[in-house]
Amino acid sequence: MNAVVYDNEQFVAALKQGGLKRQSAIRWLYEDKELRKRVIAFVRNNQGNEEDGTDMFHEGIIVLDRNVRDDSFRGESSVKGYLFSICRFLWMNQLRKNSRITLVEPGNVKEEVEYETPERHFQSDELKTVMGQVLDQLGQQCRKILDLWKLSHSMAEIAAELGFDNDAQARKAKYRCHLSLMQLLEKNPGIMQRLKEWV
């Protein structure tokens, strides 16, 4: 049971801090039964079932976590309202993909418009799969180092967590792992095609 209650500022700070603080903040959001029920109800009212609703709730939390860490969440609405709007957006996208979009809005539409729109781009399933394949090729230790680094852990914390003797060793390992990841991406034809389009 999570006894802590977060306001927007505390929630954002916890997610950005990473580690156990991030974990507890996410858990707090996950354990909000009312919010989960609302997401599931929205999905069920729009041609989905309970399982789809639970999936959307999970996917919404994943997107929210990243948006908060990337400063895409501006704090203009409550974190929970923002999560609901992400879940709604994700499910609408899913319906669009399956070409069955006739959206039934929830009863309290007035409340909805107060919510920030999730602006962050959502990775396509195809890109997620390719990225997953590349990550599989990277060693477990490298993945852990890069995750911790991206979750704003200091080199001293990374060194302590992964058993390096000092910060310098952790920094060297991070450099080596990051470079390997880029080299693996460079060798992936799908990634390079996207890159060529961008360049």
Next chain:
Amino acid sequence: MNIEQHFERIESYTEGGLSPAEKQSFERELTENAELKQAYGLYQMSLEAIETGIGNQLRQDLKQWEKSAASNAAPQEAKVVSFSRRLVQYGAAAAILLLVGFFGWQFLQQPVSPESLYGEYYELPSAGSIRGVDPGTKGAMDQGRQAFGEKKYAQAAQIFSSIPSNDPAYAEAQYLLGHADCQLQQFPAARAAFAIAAAQNDFRIKEKAEWYGVVSCLRVNDQPSGCGDALAAIAENSDHAYHDSAVALQKKTSKVWGKNSGR
């Protein structure tokens, strides 16, 4: 492309570590230097890849919490139990605890079997990691990967063995051959294939192959020579992808391969 040459500047730029003048110069160069722009694009892609990993981990955590919540929600009926009956229950529980403690202690004194350590440390490559395709070797490698994915390990082993040493996918073929041999319980052959894969110095394969070379050693009879040294080399290299696992395994293999892990 020489990524190393640009890496530090790109990272400093991305993390806001450049002075205003350096930042301006970097941004100008980005418009003029195609290689720098491509390296910058790759860096951005790498951040996306890391985020994918973080998202995947969080997805797993959420599923785990879901499972725990479901099992905790199982109905529990309260029972009214008399005091004397409770005393009997406590006595029985204490006796069971003593027995479990005694046999547990006995169990811990038993040497750890190499088979159980192998079961603990061996991991079959995930489907995702064997789906990549190297241009030029598409035919045989694809067939091998497909057979491997379909658990036709004998067929996969045959195909991977046929990939010649001058083929760009040779290291990967030997690495997957090692895994196919492990599935076929051909552990000496697996160990040899992993050694060949590691010797190719392909950065994508090398550390994995070194690690699984050691893991397959656990199932080779008569304490093969060199296994302890190979394990120690990984355990001593803190940059190695399997460093932590090797340190843990080294402690456990002291009971299997002797005090110094077979050295």
